[in-house]
Amino acid sequence: MDTISTAENHTEMEQVIVAMQDPDLGIKMKNQRLLITVIPHAMTGNDIVEWLMKKYSIMEEEALHVGDLLVRHGYIYPLKEPRNLVLRPDESPYRFQTPYFWSSQQWPASELDYAIYLTKKNIRKQGQLIDYEKENYNLLHKRINHTWDFVVMQAKEQLRASKQRRKADRIVLECQEQAYWLINRPPVECLTPRLSQRDRGKQSNTKCEHSSRMCPITHITKRTLVRVSGLAFQDGRGVEHLKKALGRSRVKSSICLESFIKYSEQYFSHDPMMHGCPPSNPWITDDITHWALNTNTVSTPTKLRVERWSFRFMELLSDPLGRLKFMEYLEKEFSAENLCFWEACEDIRHGENSRIPQKVSWIPHRQFLAPGASKWVNVDSKTMEKTLEGLRRPNRFVMDDAQMHIYFLMKKDSYPRYLKSDLYKNLLVKAIAPQETKRSVFPFMRRHRHSSPNPALVAQALEEDGKAKRLGSPRITSPATSP
Amino acid sequence: MCDQTFLAITFGPCDNCSETKPLMNIYVKNEPINYCSLCVERMACQGLGPNETLATLKTESETLKTKLEEERAKLHDAELHQVAEKVEALGQFIIKTRRTLKGHGNKVLCMDWCKDKRRIVSSSQVRPFRWRRHEHAVTMPCTWVMACAYAPSGCAVACGGLDNKCSVYPLSLDKNENLAAKKKSVAMHTNYLSACSFTNSDMQILTSSGDGTCALWDVESGQLLQSFHGHSADVLCLDLAPSETGNTFVSGGCDKKANVWDMRSGQCIQSFESHESDINSVRYYPSGDAFASGSDDATCRLFDLRADREVSVYSKDSIIFGVSSVDFSLSGRLLFGGYNDYTINVWDVLKGTRVSILFGHENRVSTLRVSPDGTAFCSGSWDHTLRIWA
Numbered sequence: 001m002d003t004i005s006t007a008e009n010h011t012e013m014e015q016v017i018v019a020m021q022d023p024d025l026g027i028k029m030k031n032q033r034l035l036i037t038v039i040p041h042a043m044t045g046n047d048i049v050e051w052l053m054k055k056y057s058i059m060e061e062e063a064l065h066v067g068d069l070l071v072r073h074g075y076i077y078p079l080k081e082p083r084n085l086v087l088r089p090d091e092s093p094y095r096f097q098t099p100y101f102w103s104s105q106q107w108p109a110s111e112l113d114y115a116i117y118l119t120k121k122n123i124r125k126q127g128q129l130i131d132y133e134k135e136n137y138n139l140l141h142k143r144i145n146h147t148w149d150f151v152v153m154q155a156k157e158q159l160r161a162s163k164q165r166r167k168a169d170r171i172v173l174e175c176q177e178q179a180y181w182l183i184n185r186p187p188v189e190c191l192t193p194r195l196s197q198r199d200r201g202k203q204s205n206t207k208c209e210h211s212s213r214m215c216p217i218t219h220i221t222k223r224t225l226v227r228v229s230g231l232a233f234q235d236g237r238g239v240e241h242l243k244k245a246l247g248r249s250r251v252k253s254s255i256c257l258e259s260f261i262k263y264s265e266q267y268f269s270h271d272p273m274m275h276g277c278p279p280s281n282p283w284i285t286d287d288i289t290h291w292a293l294n295t296n297t298v299s300t301p302t303k304l305r306v307e308r309w310s311f312r313f314m315e316l317l318s319d320p321l322g323r324l325k326f327m328e329y330l331e332k333e334f335s336a337e338n339l340c341f342w343e344a345c346e347d348i349r350h351g352e353n354s355r356i357p358q359k360v361s362w363i364p365h366r367q368f369l370a371p372g373a374s375k376w377v378n379v380d381s382k383t384m385e386k387t388l389e390g391l392r393r394p395n396r397f398v399m400d401d402a403q404m405h406i407y408f409l410m411k412k413d414s415y416p417r418y419l420k421s422d423l424y425k426n427l428l429v430k431a432i433a434p435q436e437t438k439r440s441v442f443p444f445m446r447r448h449r450h451s452s453p454n455p456a457l458v459a460q461a462l463e464e465d466g467k468a469k470r471l472g473s474p475r476i477t478s479p480a481t482s483p
Numbered sequence: 484m485c486d487q488t489f490l491a492i493t494f495g496p497c498d499n500c501s502e503t504k505p506l507m508n509i510y511v512k513n514e515p516i517n518y519c520s521l522c523v524e525r526m527a528c529q530g531l532g533p534n535e536t537l538a539t540l541k542t543e544s545e546t547l548k549t550k551l552e553e554e555r556a557k558l559h560d561a562e563l564h565q566v567a568e569k570v571e572a573l574g575q576f577i578i579k580t581r582r583t584l585k586g587h588g589n590k591v592l593c594m595d596w597c598k599d600k601r602r603i604v605s606s607s608q609v610r611p612f613r614w615r616r617h618e619h620a621v622t623m624p625c626t627w628v629m630a631c632a633y634a635p636s637g638c639a640v641a642c643g644g645l646d647n648k649c650s651v652y653p654l655s656l657d658k659n660e661n662l663a664a665k666k667k668s669v670a671m672h673t674n675y676l677s678a679c680s681f682t683n684s685d686m687q688i689l690t691s692s693g694d695g696t697c698a699l700w701d702v703e704s705g706q707l708l709q710s711f712h713g714h715s716a717d718v719l720c721l722d723l724a725p726s727e728t729g730n731t732f733v734s735g736g737c738d739k740k741a742n743v744w745d746m747r748s749g750q751c752i753q754s755f756e757s758h759e760s761d762i763n764s765v766r767y768y769p770s771g772d773a774f775a776s777g778s779d780d781a782t783c784r785l786f787d788l789r790a791d792r793e794v795s796v797y798s799k800d801s802i803i804f805g806v807s808s809v810d811f812s813l814s815g816r817l818l819f820g821g822y823n824d825y826t827i828n829v830w831d832v833l834k835g836t837r838v839s840i841l842f843g844h845e846n847r848v849s850t851l852r853v854s855p856d857g858t859a860f861c862s863g864s865w866d867h868t869l870r871i872w873a
Contacts, residue, residue, distance in 0.1 A: 009823075012781065012803045056801035062840055066801055069824055239540060241713070241751060242547035246554055248753075251789040254561040256772065260815070261570055261833060263770050267814035272858040273578070273873075274816060283581045283859040283873035290858070291600065314727050350684035353701040353708070396708070397747055407727070 010073075010103060016066075017075045020051060021096060027051045032079070032093035037168055039079060042095045045088040048076070064089055074103055077179035079171075085182060095172065101180040112147065115140045117181055119155035132187045266311060270304055278304075279434040293432060296320045303431040310419050313411040326415075329423045335414060338406050341377045345403035349396055360394035379405050497522055555792045563785070563795045567833035573816075576829065576839045581859065582871040591863035592644075593850050597633045600856045604640050605863055606631040630678045634685040641669070641688055643676035649690050651702055670700045670707075677719045682746075689732060689746075691718040697734050699746060711744050713751040720764045726771040733774050735762030741776050741786065755786045757793045764808040768832075769815045775832075777806030783820050783830065797830045799837060808850050813857025821848030821862055827872075843870060 020026045032042035045067075052063035067087040070076050071094070078084065079093040087094075118137045122129055129137060141148065162170050269275045282288045293302050301321055309316040316322040323339075330336040348359050379387070383401050390398040418424055496503050497519040587607045594605035606628035629644035634651075643649035649670035670676065674693035681688055682699075687708070691697045697711040697718055716737035724731045731752065735741045741762055743753040760779035767774045773787045773794070782798040783806055797818065804824035811818055817838065818830040827841040827848060846865035853860040859873035 009779075009804055016803065052801070056799070058799075058801050061842065062801060065824070065826065065842065066803070069803070239544050239547060241754065242544065242551060245551055245754065245791075246547065248791060250555065250558050250791045253559045253787070253790045253792070253794065254566065256787045256790040257561055257563050257566040257794065259770070259772060260563070260768070261567060263768075264570075264814050264816040264833060267769070268816070270857075271812055271814035271816065272856070273812045274573075274814060277858060281858050281873050283871060294856070314725075346683070350682060350686055352686050352703045353706060354703060400747075 013070060013073060013075055014102065016070065017096065019055065037171060039093065039095070039168055039172060042079060042093045045090055045092045045094060048087065048094065049089045060089070074101070074179055074183035077175060079175060082175055082178050083182065085179075095175070097179060098176055101176060103183060111140060111144055112151065114181065114185060115144060115151045116154045116158065117177060119151055120159055123155060123159060136185065270308060276436060279437045285437070287437070289434065293434065300430055300432055301427065303428065303433040306427050306431045313415045316415070325423070325427065326418060329418050329421060330414060332423070333414070337377055338410050338414065342403060342406055342410070345399040348399055353396070356396060357394045360391060360398060377406055378409070558790065559792060563833065564835045570833050572834065573831055573838055578829070578839065578841065578872050580843050580870045581873045584869040584871070585867065587867045589867060590846075590865040591849060591867065591869055592629050593631050594852060594861055594863045594869060595631055595633045596852055596854050596861070597637045598635055598855055599637055600854050600858065602633070602637070603861055603869070604631050604633050605869055606642055606644070630676050632679050632681055632688075634681050635683065636685050639685055641679050641681065643670065643679055643690070645675045647672045647674060647676060647692070649676055649679050649688060649700070651688070667702070667705070669702050669705050670698060672696070672698070674717070677717065678721050680721060680723055682723060689721060689723065691721045691734055693717040695736070697721060697744065709746060709749045711749055711751070713742055714738055714740065719762060722765050722767050722774065724767055724771050725769065733765050733767065735765040735776050737761045739778075741765055741774070743788065753788065753791060755793060757784060758782070760805070763806060766810050769811055769813065775809050775811065775818055777809040777820050779805035781805055783809055783818060785832065795832070795835050797835060797837070802828065807848055810851055810853045810860060812853060819851055819853065819860055821851035823847045825864070827851065827862060841872065844868070
């Protein structure tokens with residue numbers, strides 16, 4: 001029963017609770033019967049669920065969920081089965097926890113208080129405590145033994161005072177206290193403190209510092225770390241940053257928002273969650289045809305896939321099959337060197353740091369940029385000058401400008417022509433458009449689930465294949481599939 | 484795991500001026516020290532120019548901020564839900580758990596999909612993290628993992644957490660091989676690692692940390708290629724932009740800010756500060772023109788990069804608990820949010836309304852990712868399970 005929450009959650013929960021107790025708009029409370037006693041100001045689980053449904057216009061399931069959370073965090077407690085912190089949507093009676101005991105009050109819930117509570121219970125029940133309470137009681141007895149006389153005295157005093165109250169009040173107070181301690185000393189083994197590891201890392205001056213809880217606390221980091229040691233520095237930089245931000249160019253909201261709508265419409269039929277995916281979603285029907293039809297090595301791509309290449313140039317390039325087909329087209333047009341150059345630049349940008357000098361010196365310069373190079377690319381003089389200058393001190397980004405230039409060249413020129421070409425149109429015509437299988441056709445057939453081929457295995461096989469080709473020896477490579 | 488009870492000294496001799504005063508417990512260069520408030524102020528003022536005091540900088544900063552908001556508002560001529568009125572409403576949305584992956588002995592903290600759309604790697608709090616392959620699992624020897632990522636080739640996995648490092652493990656075919664031996668430490672931060680991601684290749688990793696910085700590393704040499712400073716508190720999440728130039732990423736932190744960075748120069752290009760609490764998760768819209776963020780203030784927000792402003796807020800009065808992770812469906816029409824109240828809410832991005840609420844997890848949903856081909860999404864939770872929904 002992890003009641004993990006942050007300070008914000010508590011204030012929000014409290015807002016809900018306060019609204020619930022509003023004399024006009026809140027829940028109508030009545031006297032509820034508990035066996036033979038009558039408890040004032042109580043409500044039923046049903047009341048709570050209905051009120052939540054009405055107030056927030058939500059369905060029953062969600063209202064039950066929210067109400068349940070409120071109970072679990074101790075804002076509402078059950079009267080009938082106090083140990084079971086759950087909201088029941090029936091006639092079970094519940095009461096609001098008094099604000100004194102709210103979790104957010106940061107009342108230290110110290111060991112002394114807990115000890116007094118357990119002692120009271122022990123006395124009342126004449127030694128019949130539940131296991132975990134008994135354990136805690138013994139632990140405390142050992143730990144704060146020097147204050148034990150005080151504890152026992154306090155417990156006795158409190159019991160005597162409560163005996164003088166009316167029975168109904170007494171039951172209510174006992175329930176309140178019990179609910180409070182159930183939240184603060186939960187019976188489950190307390191491996192996780194109330195604030196999670198990361199939350200603790202996020203919040204400075206966390207609540208549990210000096211109250212030695214019976215939970216291990218690790219690795220407390222404080223937010224003040226960066227802030228104080230560079231306060232002025234941060235603020236100074238912040239000012240600079242804001243000045244720059246003022247000067248930025250912006251686009252009108254209406255234009256930006258229209259683009260979202262267009263994008264969603266364009267991709268609607270490609271989104272398996274909105275439109276289903278032909279023939280069927282493998283996760284639902286266990287039929288992996290959809291995946292098999294869309295691998296990178298398939299000979300005939302699907303219609304949706306080919307269509308997608310026409311949406312954006314980046315879609316075409318990021319699909320390995322799309323790139324392959326585009327390369328075929330470029331070769332016919334004798335402009336394949338552009339794509340090769342782009343790929344070589346990508347390799348430099350994302351490859352190993354150590355191999356940059358080697359790659360930079362050989363590939364772009366020799367093959368692409370030097371006049372008379374075998375795969376000379378058409379870069380404008382200014383970019384060429386800048387690149388050649390940068391090549392003297394090769395780094396990861398030295399080819400960026402040239403790469404951008406070629407990318408936009410392809411995008412504005414070759415790409416639109418490709419989409420109009422016979423090659424592409426043929427692909428569309430020949431593309432596979434699988435029929436959506438109706439689920440009712442195979443209602444009881446349980447398909448056997450296969451594991452997908454291990455990418456590491458595939459990579460290794462490809463490497464070995466490549467090696468063999470380079471060595472020139474014929475080799476039969478085993479297909480990269482696993483059972 | 485150590486059992487440490489942290490005691491805060493609140494009154495005593497100051498480490499700097501030795502006077503007995505109320506103390507502030509702060510860290511300077513990772514060392515805990517106790518200074519009185521006067522000495523703290525003095526120290527903080529180092530770094531001011533002439534004619535500058537902390538107060539003047541603050542006021543200047545405030546006026547600039549208001550001016551910026553005015554500038555942004557000038558071009559704001561339409562709201563998203565207005566523009567989206569003409570869009571057809573979504574029909575009834577049916578999505579269910581299709582697989583439940585059990586086997587983690589502890590809370591699931593993070594997960595990632597492989598590019599082959601079928602495998603995932605997930606990490607947990609105490610037990611070594613697993614590599615899942617359609618019901619099979621391989622255990623990796625790593626503890627306290629808060630972040631994990633699959634390499635684009637599918638041949639390696641990166642992970643890190645409270646050990647302040649990010650390590651890369653090459654995945655081998657031999658299940659019995661000792662993977663710990665092959666581990667490679669790549670990133671070193673001065674505080675916990677909150678998120679990591681490979682860039683377009685297996686050779687570079689982007690990390691974010693509790694020390695307030697993000698960093699780009701070369702995997703082979705472990706060299707720091709670029710670091711990104713600008714957050715004033717822990718950075719909790721990051722996401723790479725799917726843009727043509729592939730040079731930017733967004734990060735969100737405990738300072739309530741979401742920053743967009745240029746990977747090449749290390750500069751912060753844009754900053755958004757409208758959340759009311761820690762930002763736990765950021766994710767780009769599929770076109771790369773916007774990003775969504777989820778925060779402890781129980782809202783998800785959409786920020787447009789070209790309009791330079793927040794364009795939509797996804798919230799409801801009945802949602803009280805914070806969002807731990809967000810992701811878009813393939814077309815960007817749906818936004819999935821995993822919440823700390825154990826539920827997953829599905830939002831219509833354009834209309835701003837909630838499409839559905841999914842129950843199933845028995846504890847906080849800590850991580851949520853849509854698969855690369857959009858056929859399903861996976862959620863990991865503190866209830867020790869992962870669920871795949873479709």
